[in-house]
Amino acid sequence: MASPALLPWALLVLLVFAAFNLLFMQMVFAWVERWLAQRRTREIMGILFIALGIAALVHPNVSMPSKKSEIEIAGTKTIIETTRIIQIPKVFGVLLLLAGGSFIFLSAAKSK
Numbered sequence: 001m002a003s004p005a006l007l008p009w010a011l012l013v014l015l016v017f018a019a020f021n022l023l024f025m026q027m028v029f030a031w032v033e034r035w036l037a038q039r040r041t042r043e044i045m046g047i048l049f050i051a052l053g054i055a056a057l058v059h060p061n062v063s064m065p066s067k068k069s070e071i072e073i074a075g076t077k078t079i080i081e082t083t084r085i086i087q088i089p090k091v092f093g094v095l096l097l098l099a100g101g102s103f104i105f106l107s108a109a110k111s112k
Contacts, residue, residue: 053100056090056092057097
């Protein structure tokens with residue numbers, strides 16, 4: 001059972017954790033905004049998003065290893081790794097294509 005004497009310390013840790021998360025989020029957003037302010041970066045991101053969108057539409061199945069198990073067959077130990085197939089919804093591919101197009105559109109619009 002938790003000790004009530006630890007409540008102030010727990011609140012202090014949670015406050016520091018929340019402050020760190022907020023400051024880190026602001027730092028990442030500022031870095032990404034500064035990075036995307038460059039035209040070349042927006043073009044590269046647009047091409048990357050379009051390529052990912054096409055890949056998600058063409059091959060929507062992703063196999064991921066899920067579990068390793070060791071079995072013994074006729075005195076020999078064998079490790080079997082099972083995989084699971086994850087199907088990416090087509091809407092993600094379409095959203096990636098739209099995001100890539102908007103990156104390229106913004107890079108063309110800001111250059112004028």
